[in-house]
Amino acid sequence: SQQGEEDPQALSIQEGENATMNCSYKTSINNLQWYRQNSGRGLVHLILIRSNEREKHSGRLRVTLDTSKKSSSLLITASRAADTASYFCATDSTGTYKYIFGTGTRLKVLA
Amino acid sequence: NAGVTQTPKFQVLKTGQSMTLQCAQDMNHNSMYWYRQDPGMGLRLIYYSASEGTTDKGEVPNGYNVSRLNKREFSLRLESAAPSQTSVYFCAGSGTLPSSYNEQFFGPGTRLTVL
Numbered sequence: 620s621q622q623g624e625e626d627p628q629a630l631s632i633q634e635g636e637n638a639t640m641n642c643s644y645k646t647s648i649n650n651l652q653w654y655r656q657n658s659g660r661g662l663v664h665l666i667l668i669r670s671n672e673r674e675k676h677s678g679r680l681r682v683t684l685d686t687s688k689k690s691s692s693l694l695i696t697a698s699r700a701a702d703t704a705s706y707f708c709a710t711d712s713t714g715t716y717k718y719i720f721g722t723g724t725r726l727k728v729l730a
Numbered sequence: 731n732a733g734v735t736q737t738p739k740f741q742v743l744k745t746g747q748s749m750t751l752q753c754a755q756d757m758n759h760n761s762m763y764w765y766r767q768d769p770g771m772g773l774r775l776i777y778y779s780a781s782e783g784t785t786d787k788g789e790v791p792n793g794y795n796v797s798r799l800n801k802r803e804f805s806l807r808l809e810s811a812a813p814s815q816t817s818v819y820f821c822a823g824s825g826t827l828p829s830s831y832n833e834q835f836f837g838p839g840t841r842l843t844v845l
Contacts (some may be wrong), residue, residue, distance in 0.1 A: 661836030716780040722772040
């Protein structure tokens with residue numbers, strides 16, 4: 620079974636609005652990563668947050684991590700049409716080099 | 731630098747045929763990975779290689795074998811293809827230093843159809 624589960628599965632917003640997507644996972648982790656996938660393409664790394672961090676920023680992205688609830692959220696502020704993509708969280712498994720991906724959130728930003 | 735490259739980009743096989751998907755990276759990554767992505771399923775790990783000379787099973791290894799030929803190359807072999815293996819396959823590399831805190835760099839994918 621997948622380690623991470625994203626919520627919602629799909630999200631449609633207007634350009635300029637903020638988009639929030641959530642990820643829940645099952646076991647202890649060393650870090651959690653978020654990736655973006657444009658249709659038909661490979662995944663691109665967005666941000667990594669370590670298990671001892673609670674919040675991290677990168678440009679218009681803000682990631683939070685709550686290890687007590689085994690959950691993370693990705694906030695994209697002031698969204699643009701170019702942000703339209705699928706977003707995945709990925710967690711390492713018991714400190715190995717193995718990453719497990721969630722099922723993804725499909726974001727559509729309407730111009 | 732080419733990054734992570736995969737060949738072929740597209741492939742159609744008949745049930746029972748075999749083939750090898752090739753992956754190469756020029757980013758000096760220690761770890762390499764093979765994933766499959768089915769519609770609506772996200773990515774599932776097939777096999778990974780934490781470092782040159784080692785390989786380990788992921789979530790869905792049945793029906794596949796891998797070879798870490800050297801530090802640059804990591805191939806995925808389907809010995810007897812089945813329609814259930816129709817998917818998009820992604821290779822990824824990670825880490826120039828041994829660490830769990832490394833992002834993965836993905837190739838463009840191979841779209842495989844098994845008839």
